[in-house]
Amino acid sequence: MNKNSLAYIVSFILLGGAVLLGVTVGTVTISPEVLWNPKSDETAANILWNIRMPRVVLAGLVGASLAIAGAAFQGLLKNPLADPYTLGVSSGASVGAVMTLFFGISVPFLGNYTLPVMSMLGALATMFAVMSFAKLVDRSMKMETVILTGIIFSSFLGSVISLMIALTGEELRQIIGWLLGSVSMRGWPYVQMSLPFMLIGSFLLWLQRRELNAMLFGEERAQHLGVDVKKSKLMILISGSVLTGSAVAVSGTIGFVGLVVPHMTRLVWGSDHRHVLPLSFINGAALLIICDLVSRTIISPTELPIGVITAFIGAPVFAFIFFRQRKGGK
Amino acid sequence: MLNITELVGGYGEKNIVNSISFQVEKGSILGILGPNGSGKSTLMKLMSGILPAKNGKIEIEGKSLADFGAKELAKQMAVLPQLHAHAFSHTVRETVSLGRYPHQSGWFSSWSDEDEQAVLEAMRLMNITHYENTLIDQLSGGEQQRVFVAQALAQNAKILLLDEPTNHLDINHQKELLDTIKKQAIEKELTIVSIFHDINIASIYCDQLLLLDEGRIVRMGEPHEVVREEDIEAVYQTRISNYPHPELPKPQVTLLPGVSRQAAETTIRASDFILSPQMVLFQSQTPLKTVSSAVINAGAGWFRTFINRHVDMTYNIDNSFIEMSGFIEELGFKTTDTVGMMTAVRTEDAIVKEYEAPFGSVVIAVTAGVGNAVDVSKALEREVRVGTINTWIMVNGNLSDEAFIQAMITATEAKTKALHEEQVTDPLTGSLATGTSTDSILVAATQQGEHLPYAGPITELGKLIGSGVYECTVKAIELYRERKKAW
Numbered sequence: 001m002n003k004n005s006l007a008y009i010v011s012f013i014l015l016g017g018a019v020l021l022g023v024t025v026g027t028v029t030i031s032p033e034v035l036w037n038p039k040s041d042e043t044a045a046n047i048l049w050n051i052r053m054p055r056v057v058l059a060g061l062v063g064a065s066l067a068i069a070g071a072a073f074q075g076l077l078k079n080p081l082a083d084p085y086t087l088g089v090s091s092g093a094s095v096g097a098v099m100t101l102f103f104g105i106s107v108p109f110l111g112n113y114t115l116p117v118m119s120m121l122g123a124l125a126t127m128f129a130v131m132s133f134a135k136l137v138d139r140s141m142k143m144e145t146v147i148l149t150g151i152i153f154s155s156f157l158g159s160v161i162s163l164m165i166a167l168t169g170e171e172l173r174q175i176i177g178w179l180l181g182s183v184s185m186r187g188w189p190y191v192q193m194s195l196p197f198m199l200i201g202s203f204l205l206w207l208q209r210r211e212l213n214a215m216l217f218g219e220e221r222a223q224h225l226g227v228d229v230k231k232s233k234l235m236i237l238i239s240g241s242v243l244t245g246s247a248v249a250v251s252g253t254i255g256f257v258g259l260v261v262p263h264m265t266r267l268v269w270g271s272d273h274r275h276v277l278p279l280s281f282i283n284g285a286a287l288l289i290i291c292d293l294v295s296r297t298i299i300s301p302t303e304l305p306i307g308v309i310t311a312f313i314g315a316p317v318f319a320f321i322f323f324r325q326r327k328g329g330k
Numbered sequence: 331m332l333n334i335t336e337l338v339g340g341y342g343e344k345n346i347v348n349s350i351s352f353q354v355e356k357g358s359i360l361g362i363l364g365p366n367g368s369g370k371s372t373l374m375k376l377m378s379g380i381l382p383a384k385n386g387k388i389e390i391e392g393k394s395l396a397d398f399g400a401k402e403l404a405k406q407m408a409v410l411p412q413l414h415a416h417a418f419s420h421t422v423r424e425t426v427s428l429g430r431y432p433h434q435s436g437w438f439s440s441w442s443d444e445d446e447q448a449v450l451e452a453m454r455l456m457n458i459t460h461y462e463n464t465l466i467d468q469l470s471g472g473e474q475q476r477v478f479v480a481q482a483l484a485q486n487a488k489i490l491l492l493d494e495p496t497n498h499l500d501i502n503h504q505k506e507l508l509d510t511i512k513k514q515a516i517e518k519e520l521t522i523v524s525i526f527h528d529i530n531i532a533s534i535y536c537d538q539l540l541l542l543d544e545g546r547i548v549r550m551g552e553p554h555e556v557v558r559e560e561d562i563e564a565v566y567q568t569r570i571s572n573y574p575h576p577e578l579p580k581p582q583v584t585l586l587p588g589v590s591r592q593a594a595e596t597t598i599r600a601s602d603f604i605l606s607p608q609m610v611l612f613q614s615q616t617p618l619k620t621v622s623s624a625v626i627n628a629g630a631g632w633f634r635t636f637i638n639r640h641v642d643m644t645y646n647i648d649n650s651f652i653e654m655s656g657f658i659e660e661l662g663f664k665t666t667d668t669v670g671m672m673t674a675v676r677t678e679d680a681i682v683k684e685y686e687a688p689f690g691s692v693v694i695a696v697t698a699g700v701g702n703a704v705d706v707s708k709a710l711e712r713e714v715r716v717g718t719i720n721t722w723i724m725v726n727g728n729l730s731d732e733a734f735i736q737a738m739i740t741a742t743e744a745k746t747k748a749l750h751e752e753q754v755t756d757p758l759t760g761s762l763a764t765g766t767s768t769d770s771i772l773v774a775a776t777q778q779g780e781h782l783p784y785a786g787p788i789t790e791l792g793k794l795i796g797s798g799v800y801e802c803t804v805k806a807i808e809l810y811r812e813r814k815k816a817w
Contacts, residue, residue: 227401271418
């Protein structure tokens, strides 16, 4: 069996296992049998299909979107530390979402999709702002410059959010819970709301897989190889923003998923984007489902925000990658 | 194939490339030379379409570069830029496979047999097939360079633009890579434009050269038209000297260093020659520039030790080079620093004389035996025997190339005159001999002191050589005959 088929098989097994654990483990343990035989335990089936399943699916979609977006950003910027969170794009999406929620913005024709669309616009605007500013500071867009710019924008946008929240006077814990990211109590409508964008965004990124491979050697080299660099870049930035925006709209800011998953994927399966992208998608879903499971069971009955768990794993990985790039890389 | 007309380009307001026109034909290699900052890389960027031209035209088979889409252009033209570091690593195969990018289309495009063949062929040509699954950042700089050349070759483009393709490569890999590229140019009729740092390598491999300075063409044409002392010195602002390639009709240059250790002053003295039954030996403190027809180190070179060795009449000359090298090593000398001749004549009878002149002095050493005398104008097939008149001319002075050759002519004429004077005859024809069948000559100079551009018979040096060689040869022949009579 070749390495690539093995990669997909292992990833799907992980995802299947994560889903199974996600729907069965909790305050009430549900037998997996309920999945195919709802009649055996009506209450359990109810919990499984109306509470746990949408939660698991949502966590999976959010994880998948953030991971594939992270993988694409890293490839595009040739920067292993880039992900929607470290680039500040998640904060931008949050501002879009918070504005929509707290000011009750509703755009005609968009209906339910107002929230993800506003979130995406926030993401996109931030993405371009961060890119332009980083380029202004340092034409070669060094790794540190880009991340520092992301942090600057993140902090600024974070304070904008805090200000908006303070002005609205809502209950603080709930808001912080949202900000740190959560997929609890969202239900199927949220899945419906984000699913189309996530699928479209991922598909568009997947179309750029060969271009991303070429761009790893620099934009000039990619152009020599026949890549329409401008078009490709724009596609990747837009798709990445669409994915981040729709993820943030339904779950708040969940950091480091887009950093950890592609990194692990590359480490184990190599850095060919034809596989890094789909594999990051699958593994991102599995990781976030597990993180969500941990967040709601570790200090049960209290639920931790899922962002706490991802940061707990992600920050050390970030530190490790940074260290290796600077010291052990060569 | 590739036509550049009045090309102007640069960054911002500044024009780095100014009104450059040239064309490259199918199957030929154009080398771009020029000092740092002369606009070579900018010209390359303009030609590859990375940098838009401000003015002028770049045409591929009559079609303007600007009319090509990115993929379409990549099918026509492959570019090898200088190496850069990257954050993530592909395997060698993945990297080479990227060269097939322009040939793939559609959302789900599959990898065709043609793609596979092109990749395998490119890896084979660059001799990297065994690295196929290695990550490129685990390879050395030279190996990486070969991977990127393979990537460009996999593109199967008709035009190849290379920016210092031999960067990071050792001399063997430079040759291998350029041989491969040259072969591709000829077999597949590729059009190749390449930047070179090394003028000599460019001269060897390119059909045409283009010398660039401050964004303008200084000279363009075949290597012999471009690799000229005056132009190279002016453009690179350094001292160089031209010399011919030993095997190819391609000019080469060599640096003349601005700093060198002051050579100790050397004077060649007749009294420093050691005559013994084994040999005539002279050792100089500093290397002498030497041109000779010796057994060891014939031709031109710089040497410190000079040996005229006595060998028996029955010496087997088929193996003389190896045997003579061994002899020199046994004496404790280095073959790389020694000019070695042979003679069957008694070496302790060598005539060594010193002649003073206003410019310095000349030492002449002759060993002569005329048993082998030949009238060269009636020379027929004769048996090859050990040389019998060996003439050394050692000059305390600085000789030009012309002077070295003129010194040989003058010395040979004087030798012939001496043979006539001594009535030496060719035993086969009975006519006057002009020399013997295997005479050798050596001209050496300290290359210090006065510059002596000529050594013909009307110059001071020529006169000394003429009369000196004549006198020494006559004396040597007389001595030879006396010895013969004594037996």
